[in-house]
Amino acid sequence: MHNVLIIDDSEINLTLIKALVVKLGDCSPTLFDNPLKALEWCRSNVPDLVIVDYMMPDMDGLKFISAFRALHGRNEIPVLMITANDQKDxxxxxxxxxxNDFLTKPIDRVEFSARARNMLSLRTGQKFLADRAEHLSALVEERTTEIRDREKELIFRISRAAEFRDPETGAHIQRMAHYSQVIALGLGLSIAQQKLILEAAPMHDVGKIGIPDYILLKPGKLTHEEFEVMKGHAKIGHELLKDSRSEIMKAGAEVAISHHEKYDGTGYPHGLKGHQIPLFGRIVAVADVFDALTSERPYKRAWDLDAACKFLEDGRGKHFDPMCVEAFLAGWEHVLDIRQRFRDEEMPQI
Amino acid sequence: MAAGFVLDKASILDRLGGDEEIFTMIVDMFVQDVDNSCDALAAALNSGDATVLQREAHTVKGLLATFSDDAGVAEASVVEQQAGQGLASQAEAVAGLQRRLREVAAVLSAG
Known part of the structure; x- marks a missing residue:
């Protein structure tokens, strides 16, 4: 049903045009004898066609069209103006x-119908294109979400592949990723950055895939040489993920190479110091160590929370970025909640 | 003095696509409203504002055109165009236009 707005200060003309509009079929006319009231109506209603007289008190047709076009989203709607034959200017x-077009007085039904139908066809075309654009946009959004979801799942599975070769668990990945997000929140990072670190942090140890079993799974203390090989996982993870077009993979590469760096420059692989270490690496260092300390492993018991917190506090400015430790401790309620949500025994669905 | 109004129903209906229903509707409205149209012309003349008289004459011109009254349209056009030259000089023309409106209404009423 087309909504046709008719504005004319003459009752007879309103009635005549309304009757002609109804005869077009599939049209619902809305009448105004006052252009100012019509304009007010247009603020909250979108007509499909406007038929407006030129000469009216208070506001003539030209001024009406100009004010109508200035309303948001009304610049494409067809407008027919009614003028006398002698009003060329x-x-x-x-x-x-x-x-868009004109009607001359006295109104001729054949001319009126042809011009009105043309304008309504134009409007139908506009709406079709707008609907199609909206549909396509929704489709793109849907597909993009699907791709992102797939990307997230893939990342989770890649991360788990590394963890499976390790005494650590899938729940560890989830906890440390969420702790990282808590720190990002506490540091005032944007929602997008918080989301990015949540998705990228699980890849911190993906390079362990490249570490031989006899080192990775060795129950006892590693020798100096073995530890040197083990340290290689940071670079291997970076090699695996770098140069990706995916923002998450790129962030994952950064996390992989930098999460064992220490704030005082004694970490590896590059011995970076302070803010030379990428922010995501400094964040993940705190999250990863805290979860490793507070988790039970075949070779060690879980630290209690106070001891783990003290370790973080003592490590400010040495192992850890003090700001990251502060942000982590400031989000303590979230930390406890995450520990509850992601226990080692029962893994929630991703 | 313009020639008397002769109803050319065929020409009006032709413009209305042969729609008798619409024809009857607008005739009824015109007849019922003719006093108001005449009053509006008088008020415009007395307003002292040439623009108001121009607009009213324009409206009347459109109404008479609807009923194919070429002579009436010509009278209304004269008032519309000459209103700017002084309202006092238009009194006679406005009175003539009012007479024309009533005449057209009477003829239309008679069918």
């Missing part, structure tokens, strides 16, 4: 001012 002004 008015027609020129109206065309420049945004009228």
């Amino acid at each position: 008015v027609r020129y002004d109206a065309l420049l001012g945004g009228a």
Whole structure:
């Protein structure tokens, strides 16, 4: 049903045009004898066609069209202006001012029907294109979400592949990723950055895939040489993930190479110091160590929370970025909640 | 003095696509509203504002055109165009236009 707005200060013309509009079929006319009231109506209603008289008190047709076109989303809606045959100058002004076509008085039904139908076809085409654009946009959004979800799942599975070769668990990945997000929140990072670290942090140890079993699974203390090989997982993880077009993979590469760096420059692989270490690496260092300390492993018992917190506090400015430790401790309620949600025994669905 | 109004129903209906229903509707409205149209013309003349008289004459011109009254349209056009030259000089023309409106209404009423 087309909504046709008719504005004319003459009752007879309103009635006549309304009758002609109804005869077009599939049209619902809305009438105003006052252009100012019509304009007010247009603020909250979107007509499919406007038929407006030129000469009216308070506001003439030209001014109406100009004010109508200035309303948001009304610049494409077809407008037919009614003029007398001898008003050529008015027609020129109206065309420049945004009228699409004209009707001459006295109104001729054949001419009226043809012009009105043309305008309504134009409107139908506009709506079709707008609907199609909206549909396509929704489709792209849907597909993008699917791809992102797939990407997230893939990342989770890649991360788990590394963890499976390790005494650590899938729940560890989830906890440390969520702790990282808590720190990002506490540091005032944007929602997008918080989300990015949540998704990228699980890849911190992906390079363990490249570490031989006899080192990775060795129950006792590693020799100096073995530890040197073990340290290689940071670079291997970076090699695996770098140069990706995916933002998450790129962030994962950064986390992989930098999460064993220490704030005082004694970490590996590059011995970076302070803010030379990428922020995501400094964040993940705190999250990863805290979870490793507070988790039970075949070779060690879980630390209690106070002891783990003290370790973080003592490590400020040495192992850890003090700001990251502060942000982590400031989000303590979230930390406890995450520990509850992601226990080692029962893994929630991702 | 313009020639008397002769109803050319065929020409009006032709413009209305042969729609008798619409024809009857607008005739009824015109007849019922003719006093108001005449009053509006008088008020415009007395307003002292040439623009108001121009607009009213324009409206009347449109109404008479609807009923194919070419002579009436010509009278209304004269008032519309000459209103700017002084309202006092238009009194006679406005009175003539009012008479024309009533005449057209009477003819239309008679069918």
